[in-house]
Amino acid sequence: MTNKDVAERTEKQTASSEWLTFLVFTLVILPGIAVAAIGSYGLAIWIYQMIYGPPIVG
Amino acid sequence: MITKLKNLALSFWRVMSKPATKISLGVLAFGGFLTGIVFWGGFNTAMEMTNTEQFCIGCHEMRDNVYVELQDTIHYTNRTGVRATCPDCHVPHNWSHKVARKMQASKEVFGWVFGTINTKEKFEAKRLELAQHEWARFAANNSLECRSCHNYDSMDWEKMSPAAKFYMQPASERNVGCIECHKGIAHHLPINDSGVNPILAKVEQGATSQTLEEGKQYFVVKPIAIYEDEDLTKQAGTLSYAAPVKVIEKKDDKVKLQLKGWRKDKGFGRVYHSDFGKNIRVAVMEKDPAQNPDLISVGLSQNDPATGLDWSEVTVEFWAKEGAFIPDVATLWNAAGEIYSSNCSTCHAQPDPAHFDANSWPAQFNGMVGFTSMDPSTQALVLTYLQLHSSDYAEGTH
Numbered sequence: 001m002t003n004k005d006v007a008e009r010t011e012k013q014t015a016s017s018e019w020l021t022f023l024v025f026t027l028v029i030l031p032g033i034a035v036a037a038i039g040s041y042g043l044a045i046w047i048y049q050m051i052y053g054p055p056i057v058g
Numbered sequence: 059m060i061t062k063l064k065n066l067a068l069s070f071w072r073v074m075s076k077p078a079t080k081i082s083l084g085v086l087a088f089g090g091f092l093t094g095i096v097f098w099g100g101f102n103t104a105m106e107m108t109n110t111e112q113f114c115i116g117c118h119e120m121r122d123n124v125y126v127e128l129q130d131t132i133h134y135t136n137r138t139g140v141r142a143t144c145p146d147c148h149v150p151h152n153w154s155h156k157v158a159r160k161m162q163a164s165k166e167v168f169g170w171v172f173g174t175i176n177t178k179e180k181f182e183a184k185r186l187e188l189a190q191h192e193w194a195r196f197a198a199n200n201s202l203e204c205r206s207c208h209n210y211d212s213m214d215w216e217k218m219s220p221a222a223k224f225y226m227q228p229a230s231e232r233n234v235g236c237i238e239c240h241k242g243i244a245h246h247l248p249i250n251d252s253g254v255n256p257i258l259a260k261v262e263q264g265a266t267s268q269t270l271e272e273g274k275q276y277f278v279v280k281p282i283a284i285y286e287d288e289d290l291t292k293q294a295g296t297l298s299y300a301a302p303v304k305v306i307e308k309k310d311d312k313v314k315l316q317l318k319g320w321r322k323d324k325g326f327g328r329v330y331h332s333d334f335g336k337n338i339r340v341a342v343m344e345k346d347p348a349q350n351p352d353l354i355s356v357g358l359s360q361n362d363p364a365t366g367l368d369w370s371e372v373t374v375e376f377w378a379k380e381g382a383f384i385p386d387v388a389t390l391w392n393a394a395g396e397i398y399s400s401n402c403s404t405c406h407a408q409p410d411p412a413h414f415d416a417n418s419w420p421a422q423f424n425g426m427v428g429f430t431s432m433d434p435s436t437q438a439l440v441l442t443y444l445q446l447h448s449s450d451y452a453e454g455t456h
């Protein structure tokens with residue numbers, strides 16, 4: 001195997017691992033984090049209201 | 059397994075922490091932007107999906123109970139064809155509170171999984187509690203969801219029927235929340251088969267499991283018969299709401315109780331009051347037991363200058379059955395306060411209990427109570443509540 005072959009191979013590997021990482025991150029991890037963040041925001045309001053009562057509107 | 063995961067995370071981090079070499083910045087930025095749009099669109103679509111009537115009545119608990127009831131009301135069919143769906147009234151419209159409500163729905167999911175209200179009977183048993191949650195929510199936000207459609211400012215008093223205007227116009231001036239008067243407008247009101255006010259029924263229910271201890275003080279949660287003998291054969295009289303009693307002896311489920319009160323020396327002295335000179339009833343004795351020195355010890359007589367009547371302190375001992383007493387009278391007052399405010403605020407701002415003194419309340423109360431749907435025993439409780447929270451007893455009032 002020549003040096004050139006090795007270089008081409010690692011380049012291909014890098015490309016596919018970059019694509020895989022990008023897709024996993026944007027399609028799985030980030031949506032997961034977003035849903036979890038919104039969910040815990042809602043939960044935080046709920047817990048706040050359990051302690052301090054519902055929002056009073058005049 | 060763990061090392062495999064660790065390696066995966068490490069190689070993920072290695073790629074993530076370095077600039078991309080094979081994907082252009084443009085593709086990355088566009089890809090991030092696009093997935094962001096898709097995500098947010100999807101998220102809101104999913105949230106909207108859970109905010110439809112179809113979703114709500116997907117569970118038979120909703121479809122067979124509350125949804126059926128809604129169909130008979132003006133919020134379902136009417137001459138204009140505008141209608142309210144479940145989430146219009148029951149889910150906050152503002153985004154933050156909507157998200158919080160969606161999280162709270164985890165409780166409903168729990169109830170659905172474990173079948174908390176999966177039969178008609180279970181639902182009816184829970185109806186009051188569930189209704190109270192919604193009433194409390196509407197009371198706190200001053201009927202915010204109703205006001206998404208109904209607005210005091212847009213009401214044309216001239217087009218309103220005189221009867222409706224009579225109540226609605228003063229309510230609008232004080233910005234009274236809709237739910238204060240319009241409970242049961244879209245679903246059936248909680249009904250209690252026994253005819254007892256459901257709020258009171260709950261307190262009475264709590265008292266049935268209360269075991270009494272000797273030497274401690276308790277309060278009676280409903281009018282009960284009291285007896286001269288421990289076999290409960292000779293009735294001595296009747297205790298009134300919230301009468302404070304001390305347990306002196308206990309035999310099985312029967313208790314010997316002591317009550318201290320005041321009576322007017324005039325007549326047979328059958329009615330006992332909670333305090334000197336105050337017409338707050340705690341017990342009514344039968345004619346003979348009221349004169350029986352074996353049961354009753356009478357203290358020194360005092361003259362009440364306001365009425366010219368002589369009052370004596372009395373201590374009476376009698377037998378009664380367990381199951382109608384609670385150690386903390388506040389439970390009873392909370393229930394009475396709730397009944398008072400929900401019944402009286404239907405038409406007007408109810409006066410603070412401390413607005414009148416104990417002896418003025420009966421006339422005030424009896425003049426108004428005919429407009430409410432309180433049954434006679436509930437009336438007696440609410441009157442006692444008002445008297446014991448009147449200006450004679452409230453702190454910091456005249």
